[in-house]
Amino acid sequence: MTAARAAEVRCVAVPGPATRxxxxxxxxxxxxxxxxxxxxxxxxxxxxx
Structure with missing residues (x-):
């Protein structure tokens, strides 16, 4: 997400079992x-x- 934001790319998180x-x-x-x-x-x- 940090790289996406630095590149001005939209970042939407949808947590799953591994990332909750x-x-x-x-x-x-x-x-x-x-x-x-x-x-x-x-x-x-x-x-x-």
């Missing part, structure tokens, strides 16, 4: 699931949080 305990605060946004979230939602900041 990790610090994902560098992500632009964190989601519990991608279910029902489209690319347009991610790019515009809409959709579930």
């Amino acid at each position: 305990g990790h610090d994902l605060s560098a992500a632009e946004r964190q989601l519990g699931t991608l279910a029902g979230v489209g690319l347009t939602d991610l790019l515009t900041g809409r959709g579930p949080r």
Whole structure:
């Protein structure tokens, strides 16, 4: 995430079983699931949080 942010690339974290305990605060946004979230939602900041 640090490299993505440094490169000005959007970074959306969707924690899974292997990453639930990790610090994902560098992500632009964190989601519990991608279910029902489209690319347009991610790019515009809409959709579930």
